Structure formats: structure tokens, C-alpha cells
Amino acid sequence: MRLWIELVVSGLITGGIYALVAMGLNLQYGLMRILNVSHGEFLMLGAYLTYWAYLVMHLSPFVFLPPLLVGLFVVGLVVHRLCFRRLAETTPEVEAFEARSLLVGFGLMFVVQNVALLVWGADLRGYQYLAGTVSIAGVGFTANRLVAFAAALVLGLGLIAVLRATLLGRAVRAMMQSPTGALLVGIDVRRLHPAVFGVGLALAGAAGALLSMVFEISPSMGEPYTVTALIVIALGGFGSVTGSLLGGLLLGVVEAIGMHLTSPSLKMVLSYGVFMLVLITRPNGLFVR
């Protein structure tokens, strides 16, 4: 029984991070059809900035989290303005825009990764934060993992609450459900699109900050999280932020149990297996009615 508790809790902890990354990417894709494959690089950027703030300014990751969110939100506005706004204006066809945004995303991925390599080098880096052990139902977990999970959950649920309970959040959902309908009620999509893109990057950065408390970081750490986020989005449904939260948690648990029953080296095989199974049996996602 203890083993299963450990597996499920470990899976949920990892899944919380997956959810946070996927929620940001799903907002960007669900709203603007931007297939931002550089999403994970901004997670990496968040991780390095948090590491740097801890090392140089001795700031706790949680104290640094609010300025990091604001900073990456602003980076999102700039990236959207420089890369995606003009692309959207010159490419009215959705399919063509998705393809071109994918190519732009690849370009961004290499730019951000190489800037990180230049600034911080290729070595693995890390720091010790809340490394003590906490016992849950007789199973020991490091405090930083539990705290990271709690923070991911708070951010994820907070985003869902904003989307559901505020008029601004409803406007974002409206743009996802009917772009023409949103225009007809006067929602200014030219202002909201960059803001939502910025929120997506801020969430990726937050996920990176939380990861940096738990794992060692490197300039190439972002890529696998982009792939995982796409799998989570397929699980939870394209455009469904709540689905991304549930999908992320589910994928984390499936990976943890699957790796225990098979081998840790089969982690990606398990993820892709789930991905293909869902695409074949429930192409709209597990949680979309």
C-alpha cells in the first residue's frame, strides 16, 4: 500500500508541473492557434532566472515567483508583437498560420536555447531549497516537491477560477469558442491575444521556477516538457484549460506507475503510448463532452 501511495503522490507532483506547462500552451494554441514549440524554452528561462535569483540575490523561489511571472508576461507581449502578430495579419487561413507559427516556434526555440547556453553554459546547475523530508501516510517526500506541487495546483486552479468566474476570463473562453462571436460583442482580440500569450509564457516560467527547486537544470531541459505538454493537451482536449490540469495530473500518475511496472527508461514510450491511445479512441480528449 505504501508503495502505491508513493507512486500516486510522486505522479501527482510531476503531473502538477506538466499541467502548468500544458495549461499555458493550451491557452496559446486554443485561442490563437499558435503552435508554440518553444514553450519549454521559456520554462527553462524561468528555471535559470530563479536559480540566478537564488544564487546571486539569495531570493527564495517563492519570493521571486511574482516578479518572474510579470517578467515573462512582458516577454510574452514582446514575443507576440515581434513574431506572431504580423504573422496572424498576413496569414488569415488557420491551417497556414498553424504551420508558420510552428516554424517560428522552432526558430525561437533555438534562439532562446543558445542564449541560455551563452549566458549560463551547458553544465547542469542546481541549488538546495527545502530539501528536508516530510512524511505523508508513512511515506517520505522531500518538502520542495510537495511545495512545488501545491504551488502548481494553486496557480492552475487560480487560472481556472479567473477563466470561469470573471468577465475577462469569460471573454477569453468566448474567443476560444467563437472568434466571430467575440468580435460581435466587441471583445478587442488585438489586445487580448498578446495578453493571453503572455499569460501562457508566465505559466511556463512558473513551472520552470518550481522545477528548479527539485531538479538540476540545463539549457536543453525545456524540449521534453513541450512534447509532454502537447501530450497533456491531447489528453485534456484542445482549448480546455481544466482538461489540461486533469490531463497533466493523470499523465504524471500513469508515468509513475508505468515506470514502476516496467522500466524508468520507458518513460517516453509510456507517454507516447497514452498519447496515441487517446488520439485513436478519444480524439477530442478525455474530458471534453
Add this chain to the structure above:
Amino acid sequence: MSAALRITGLSAGYSGFRILDGLDLDLAAGRITAIVGSNGAGKSTLLRSLAGLLPRGGQAMVDGRVLPPGSATAAVRAGLILVAEGRHLFPRMTVLENLQLGGWLLARPERAARLERALALFPRLGERRNQLAGSMSGGEQQMVALARALVGRPRLLMLDEPSLGLAPRLVDEVMTLVRRIRDEDVTVLLVEQNVAKALAIADDALVLERGRLVASGPAAELLRSSLVRAAYLGGRR
């Protein structure tokens, strides 16, 4: 009679293909004006370009103020609200959420007041305020679309084929509602496939052919005219 909408030299179209070219038009305030014309005459293009969904040339003035082209937000802010063909509701949101978003540009107290007023006009929607819009029948969805537009404080309400896909009984219901909306001091511009029904409830009418205005006048007169009867009502000139 004051003009709610004055259009001068309006041109609009799709992908470089110009459908409207140099259209001039004055629309009387507080009345229902029906636009009649065959498919491709430019009726929907006119509404969509005025609503800011399509780029346009020329000038449009609402209550004496110039409307900037190509901005849906500016159009709604000026009180030019379109209920487009296909309704474009937010299907995974409740009726209430759809109506609240109709008042997106209004301050909270005004939005709440207008929402209550719209629900008073459409009591059936009040009973179903928590139902998802996408799960409603076509007629009910049309009512949500009309009510959502009303929450937005329209000065000029543009209706594009409001009876499309509805049963005859519901068409009559929608037409009655359009009259009641006019009685609330809202100017209505109506594009409707059912020409007889449209002219029966309209005060004025315009006939568009290939992007040009070929006739205009009181709806009752046009309903009797040989041009309209022959072209749109299956009668003889």
C-alpha cells in the same frame, strides 16, 4: 426624420473581389428597414462591413459620428451591433454568460440593468439562464443571439437572416420580437430571405442588386411594387 446611419461611397468585398462599390445610403432612426436582394447582391457584405468584420472603403456615420472601418470593437461601442447569420453564440457557456458578454463594453451596473431588461423581453431565456447555449434548439439560440445583442446597448441592430432554419411558427415569433425591439427605440436593419415576412414587419425597405441600390421607400409600397413582386415574391411584373 433623423438619420441613424449615413453611408457614403461604401465599398467592400472578399479577397480582392469587390461586391459593394460606392454605395450611398441613409437609414431613418427608430424604424425597421428591410434590405431585399438576390443571393450575392451584397446584403450580408453590407452588414458585415459595417460591423467591422470586413474591411471597407467609404464613410459610415452613426448618429453623426464617423465609424472607423475594420474595427468590430469600435462598431459595438458606437452601438452598431450585428446578429450574424449562424448566430455565433458561445456554445459551451450558459445563456447567462452569453448575455453578460453581450455587455462586455458596458460598465457593470449598466450591464446588469440591460441584462435584466433583455430577460424581461425574453422570459423563456430567464427560465433557462443556466442552460448551455449550445444545447438549445435553433429558435432558442436565435433568441439568445437577439438578447445578447440587446444587452450591448444597440442604437442600430443589424439582423442577418434571423429566420434561417427556423420552423414557421418560430419565424413569426422572431418577427414579433424584432418589432418589439424597434419599439424599444432601437433602429433595425433587417436582411431576411423571407421577403414577404420582412416587408410585412418593416417600415422601410431597400432593394440591392449586384451591390447597387436600385429601389427604396416605404416597405408597404415596395411590397406592392411590380419590381419586388416579380423578383422576390414570385409574382408578375
